[in-house]
Amino acid sequence: xxxxxxxxxxxVERVFELLELITDAGGDVTLSELSSSTDLPLPTIHRLLRTxxxxxxxxxxxxxxxxxxxxxxxxxxxxxxQLGALARPQLKSLVDRLGETAxxxxxxxxxxxxxxxxxxxxxxxxxxxxxxxxxxHATGVGKAILAQLDDDTVRGIIQRSGMPTxxxxxxxxxxxxxxxxxxxxxxxxxxxxEEQEIGVRCFAMAVPNAPxxxxxxxxxxxxxxxxxxxxxxxxxxxxxAQTISDELNQS
Numbered sequence: 001x002x003x004x005x006x007x008x009x010x011x012v013e014r015v016f017e018l019l020e021l022i023t024d025a026g027g028d029v030t031l032s033e034l035s036s037s038t039d040l041p042l043p044t045i046h047r048l049l050r051t052x053x054x055x056x057x058x059x060x061x062x063x064x065x066x067x068x069x070x071x072x073x074x075x076x077x078x079x080x081x082q083l084g085a086l087a088r089p090q091l092k093s094l095v096d097r098l099g100e101t102a103x104x105x106x107x108x109x110x111x112x113x114x115x116x117x118x119x120x121x122x123x124x125x126x127x128x129x130x131x132x133x134x135x136x137h138a139t140g141v142g143k144a145i146l147a148q149l150d151d152d153t154v155r156g157i158i159q160r161s162g163m164p165t166x167x168x169x170x171x172x173x174x175x176x177x178x179x180x181x182x183x184x185x186x187x188x189x190x191x192x193x194e195e196q197e198i199g200v201r202c203f204a205m206a207v208p209n210a211p212x213x214x215x216x217x218x219x220x221x222x223x224x225x226x227x228x229x230x231x232x233x234x235x236x237x238x239x240x241a242q243t244i245s246d247e248l249n250q251s
Contacts, residue, residue, distance in 0.1 A: 026160050027109050028067035083115055090240040091118040100220035105141040107213035110161040112142040137177050138170045140192035140204030144215035147184040148206050170195045201225040205237040208245045
């Protein structure tokens with residue numbers, strides 16, 4: 001949850017506190033769950049929720065739980081476009097220096113969504129459509145993001161989203177995933193070993209201190225993206241991720 005802004009408008013701070021609590025809970029909550037997660041008085045929570053429902057930023061489900069509303073989608077899409085535009089120079093630099101496709105993705109409702117891509121010039125290359133959503137456990141960017149979270153949060157994400165296995169090499173159980181995430185935390189980057197698509201390997205790294213969980217990656221055919229490629233790619237990914245972080249956190 002965001003810290004209170006000095007001199008901020010209290011009602012605005014409270015609205016965003018509720019939106020972040022609902023997001024952190026996986027996208028929908030009960031009124032009592034919200035009440036137990038904040039010091040706000042119950043009548044205040046109810047009043048703010050009613051206003052947000054009227055505006056379309058929150059919706060009340062038939063089971064009386066509160067969920068994020070459709071009007072947030074437009075705001076999120078606009079923010080993702082701006083994030084992608086900010087990162088594009090760094091992604092292009094990765095492609096220029098490594099020759100393989102570079103991507104950026106963010107965590108969105110228990111999935112990753114790709115917000116930017118600069119493709120390789122090779123005729124045989126990895127391609128992911130900007131705006132595509134994918135499961136976290138079967139992608140390099142997704143695993144890089146999950147490795148930034150604690151195991152209980154990861155379990156919640158997987159429980160809600162499931163663990164489909166796009167290829168025979170995909171991780172299909174939570175214990176194996178948690179072991180992989182432990183390794184990712186130790187070495188500082190993730191590897192998609194043909195887990196999303198046979199014949200494609202991906203190296204990915206989280207963007208530190210990003211306002212929303214974010215990662216960048218370089219991907220290509222396993223014939224080109226090998227260990228010697230990794231030795232060149234990892235330092236460049238780290239440099240690009242830090243530059244993007246610095247630009248995101250400029251005051």
